[in-house]
Amino acid sequence: MIYLGEVESAQALLTKLLTMDDINSKRAALAAIHEIAKSAKDRVVFKAELVLDVLNDVSPVVRREAVQVAALLDGDETYAVIAGCLADKDAQVRNAASESLKQAWAKSRGAVLPMLENTNRVAVSAALDAIPAGEEDVLILLRGYIQREVSSLRYYRSMIESVPRKGRATFMLLEALRHRELGCEERLMKAVGLFGNPEALELIRKSLHAGDASTRAAALEALETLGDKRITREVLPILDRGGVFAASDDEKMEITRVVDILLAQNDPWIRALGTHVISELKLTSLIPVLHKSFSDPSALVKDAARDAIARMNGAVTMKKIKNIKTLKTLSALDRILLLREVPIFSNLDPVDLEQIADVAEEQLFSDQSLICSEGEPGRTMFIIATGTVNVVKKSGNSETVLATRSVGEFVGEMAILESAPRSATLKAHGDVRVLVIDGQAFNTILHDRPEVAISVLRHMSTRVRELNERVGMAG
Numbered sequence: 001m002i003y004l005g006e007v008e009s010a011q012a013l014l015t016k017l018l019t020m021d022d023i024n025s026k027r028a029a030l031a032a033i034h035e036i037a038k039s040a041k042d043r044v045v046f047k048a049e050l051v052l053d054v055l056n057d058v059s060p061v062v063r064r065e066a067v068q069v070a071a072l073l074d075g076d077e078t079y080a081v082i083a084g085c086l087a088d089k090d091a092q093v094r095n096a097a098s099e100s101l102k103q104a105w106a107k108s109r110g111a112v113l114p115m116l117e118n119t120n121r122v123a124v125s126a127a128l129d130a131i132p133a134g135e136e137d138v139l140i141l142l143r144g145y146i147q148r149e150v151s152s153l154r155y156y157r158s159m160i161e162s163v164p165r166k167g168r169a170t171f172m173l174l175e176a177l178r179h180r181e182l183g184c185e186e187r188l189m190k191a192v193g194l195f196g197n198p199e200a201l202e203l204i205r206k207s208l209h210a211g212d213a214s215t216r217a218a219a220l221e222a223l224e225t226l227g228d229k230r231i232t233r234e235v236l237p238i239l240d241r242g243g244v245f246a247a248s249d250d251e252k253m254e255i256t257r258v259v260d261i262l263l264a265q266n267d268p269w270i271r272a273l274g275t276h277v278i279s280e281l282k283l284t285s286l287i288p289v290l291h292k293s294f295s296d297p298s299a300l301v302k303d304a305a306r307d308a309i310a311r312m313n314g315a316v317t318m319k320k321i322k323n324i325k326t327l328k329t330l331s332a333l334d335r336i337l338l339l340r341e342v343p344i345f346s347n348l349d350p351v352d353l354e355q356i357a358d359v360a361e362e363q364l365f366s367d368q369s370l371i372c373s374e375g376e377p378g379r380t381m382f383i384i385a386t387g388t389v390n391v392v393k394k395s396g397n398s399e400t401v402l403a404t405r406s407v408g409e410f411v412g413e414m415a416i417l418e419s420a421p422r423s424a425t426l427k428a429h430g431d432v433r434v435l436v437i438d439g440q441a442f443n444t445i446l447h448d449r450p451e452v453a454i455s456v457l458r459h460m461s462t463r464v465r466e467l468n469e470r471v472g473m474a475g
Contacts, residue, residue: 018050023059030054030065037072048073052081060090067093071100076110083111086130087123094122098129105132113138116145119266121183128190135194146191146231153184159261162253168337169276173262176270185239192223192231208239259286268298269350272333275301279308287312300332300354307331330385332357335435338385341408344455356445360435371426371434372412378422379439381413387432392425404429413442413456 017029033051051073054066063085070082085097101108108130115127131138160177163170186205193201200222207219220239224232253261262274275293278286290312293305330338335357339345345353360383365371371382374394382389384407391403391411402424405411411426437445446453 015050018054023062026054026057026059026062027065030062030069034065034069034072037069048075048078052078055081055085060088060093063088063090063093064096067096067100071104074107076107079104079108079111083108083115083127083130086112086115086126087118087120094126095129098126101130102132105130105135109138113141116141121180121187125183125187125190128187128194131194133194139195142191142194143231146188146235149184149188149191150235153181153188156181156184158253159258162255162258163277164255164281167277167280168341169273169280169333172337172340173270173273173277176273188235188239192235195231255281256283256286259283259289263289263293268296268300271296271298272301272304275304275308276333276337279311282312284312300336303331304333307333330362330433330435335360335362338383338408338435342383342410343408343459344410344452347451347455348449352449356437356441357435359441360437363434363436365428365432365434367428367430369428369432371428371432372422374423374425375421378412378414378420380436381410381439381442382426383410383435383437384408385433385435388429389432389434390427390429392427394425399425 014029014033017025020026030051048070051066051070055063055070057063057066067082067085070078079101082097082100085093086101088094088097101112105112112127112130115123115130118124118127156177160174160181163174163177165171165174185208189201189205189208193205204219204223207215207222220236223239224236259274259278262277263271265271265274271293275290277283278290287309290305290309293301296302296305332354336350336353339353339356339360340348345356348356362385365387371389372378372380374392384405386407388404388406389411390401391405393400393402412422414420414423446456
């Protein structure tokens, strides 16, 4: 239509396609605009804001393709909007934005550099990817960024050394802080790489996290040799203490101070963990802080605060219930902490775990109660929160215990995956509390999270091997 001079008709059609709910229609429109923008002498033959609006589409595939099309448009506003995609939840969208901004560095520079001041660590990392190597004119700005990152790294390590090593919540908190520490190191190496050899610095970064002291020492020596001396002299001292960091007494913080810092973080997951730690470590002096958390904007933090207050007051007790009930005694955070310990969910982000926790129903079973029976339709899987469960196979009037599953393990997934009747009976061994995930919800998780599906297959293989070994021993 455009080549025939029907510009208005073409714009109307593109507008219609881009505003439809169908993903394929949007992708077709973006593909057409991409070709038009590359070949037309007058590139502004459609409304640029249509493409920029699609950068907020719910589909990451559409957002990624929209970034690539938007990169062909000129204008400071366009680059500013693309720079906003550096904070996108989808890694591929962030990568597309970084690459597009790097390719247009002369024009995008003003939109990228302010992102280094962003509090979103993911956005900062993507912004570093958007800066071409060897840009001397950004050295001063990057030095300021590096100094802030070094300060953050020292801060995280000080907190890690100050948190007692006990309890489920404190363990998860330490894991979260170490993850942030690792992120600081990676961003530092990216920044240093901009003034040296990026490929060599990437190899050094991987060596730093190899887990071997001698390998780390060699990586630091290589960094000192290959990196820009103006940068490495600020980074090396803190990296040299990484992995074997041991804070001195004057560097350690009081645990109450650590909790205060945690509760001031933007991340609701960190605030919730900090709230839970108050009760786990019995920090009675911080009970007033828990009451303040009741007004936190995050429902997860509010729930954690209520649960922590109940624990501090001794109000949470285990109840023996003879029949199956759905009384909820696990807080949302407790559920997330439990799911994080389940191997198939261990690599998921807290936001994803929170979604799974929301669809999981809590049930209680008394000793020897049947959780499910062999031969019945399998529509749910079970994650054991407390107690143990026997996997039982019947043969005539006798029963054989094939396996015993304990806290953090999952059972009953095979019937869901195979859409078949239960192949064994699950029986409570002592009082048992489980989280029940509906089969449809579980299949949705497998579809949306390939890493969970791979983990399920891996654990299924292990269980088949264990069963074969047990049968072999019985024979």
